[in-house]
Amino acid sequence: QSDTVLSALGDGVLRLTLNRPDKLNAFNEEMHLALRAGFERAHSDDRVRAVLLTGAGRGFSAGQDLGDRDPRKGGAPDLGHTIETFYNPLLRLIRGLEKPVVCAVNGVAAGAGANIAFACDITLAARSARFIQAFAKIGLVPDSGGTWSLPRLIGEARAKALALTGEPLDAETAANWGLIWRVVDDPALVDETFALAARLAAGPTKGLGLTKRAIQAAATHSLDEQLDLERDLQREAGLSADYAEGVAAFLEKRKPEFKGR
Ligand code: T3D
Incomplete structure (x- = not known):
């Protein structure tokens, strides 16, 4: 049991909260495994009728923990291996779960953090949230399905501009473009997304x-x-x-x- 993802089941909703707030909920291996375990439970536990994914603190997720990728501490890592081992299985679990996955983006969502939010079924964001294809800033390629979801959701022109510049996109624009479902005032985000998830969980x-x-x-x-x-x-x-x-x-x-x- 890891506290890097808080897990709570109520009203048919499995609430999964990314919980490394000091690192803006960046993914290390422990958090990956804990989140995966949460989604595996959502697949196998009939009491789970919907999932709510959110983050603790001021960020949703800043993507990969770059502290675990410090080139000064060793040779080049095989990122293909980490994608295959961690990010791709997570994406497949979210997309393959035949139950609604609601995402509450409570703050900045960068790198894989942004693309995981876009992979969920219904994504709401706090008005203060922003989305960043941060890969462009460090020489990487968008992952976690980003190169698949971005052009489908917003078209090639906008997808390329976001992915190549790494410029932040505010929540309001993300909603206007169709990247996410809706923007909610910050204080209302938790209640509104839980109410939506609970309504879906009580549905057919x-x-x-x-x-x-x-x-x-x-x-x-x-x-x-x-x-x-x-x-x-x-x-x-x-x-x-x-x-x-x-x-x-x-x-x-x-x-x-x-x-x-
Ligand atoms: O490696 C693989 O397996 C391949 C897979 C890659 C997937 C990816 O996601 S690659 C992209 C990785 N993410 C990033 O490049 C984003 C890095 N973070 C940022 O650019 C900024 O932190 C944000 C724009 C997200 C937020 O900026 P701001 O000014 O609001 O916050 P901050 O001060 O930068 O961050 C707050 C703390 O979180 C800070 O720690 P400190 O100084 O208070 O001790 C910062 O270092 C830490 N933090 C933020 N992002 C990460 C992180 N620590 C580790 N890894 C991070 N990604």
Whole structure:
């Protein structure tokens, strides 16, 4: 058990809080493993119906802990190995989780920290937050899916400008461009994102998970492939207990009680 990621389950929401505030929640190996364990739990624990990812202190995450990459302490590290061992599995866990992942960007999100926020399903940011493709400042390439998500979310021109300059982007512009869902006044961020995550967690999460799968698949599908996928997933959703409950509740003019099955 590591305190580099705080983990709390309530109202069906697994809240994962990056917790190295002195380092703006930069990733060291311990925090990577703790966050991975959190998302693995989200995959396997049926009580988890949604995840809320956020950071402790004034930052969301400053990406890789550069203190662990000090060239004065040894030879060049194999970053391909660290990406394969830590960042890529994390991205696959977030994208592959068939439950909503809400991200509350409470402050600066730099490097991998920014791109992890963009990989979540619904990302809200505090008005004071900013996003930085910090890789450009130290001679690296955007990772954590950044070269995939940025052009898809905001187009090649803006993606290249952000990635090549490393200029910070304020939260309001990030929302206007469609990089994130919404900006929230700083004091309201925690309550608003938790309320959203809890609302999703109380919803028909089986169907929400299938919806996530469908929208993500569209990135590589033709229209025909996507129509076939929609048919298959709708068949699966139509067999769920939540669908039966949703229709019954509508017809009986009452609030549905979804179970995520
Ligand atoms: O290596 C691999 O495995 C490959 C994968 C790479 C993925 C990546 O994410 S590469 C990109 C790494 N991140 C960065 O380059 C960002 C570095 N940080 C910054 O540029 C700035 O800190 C920020 C723009 C994010 C915030 O600036 P500011 O002025 O608000 O805060 P600060 O004073 O710079 O930082 C506060 C403290 O956090 C400070 O420590 P101190 O002086 O108070 O003891 C600073 O050193 C520390 N900190 C911030 N970022 C990192 C960090 N310590 C280690 N690693 C960091 N990334």
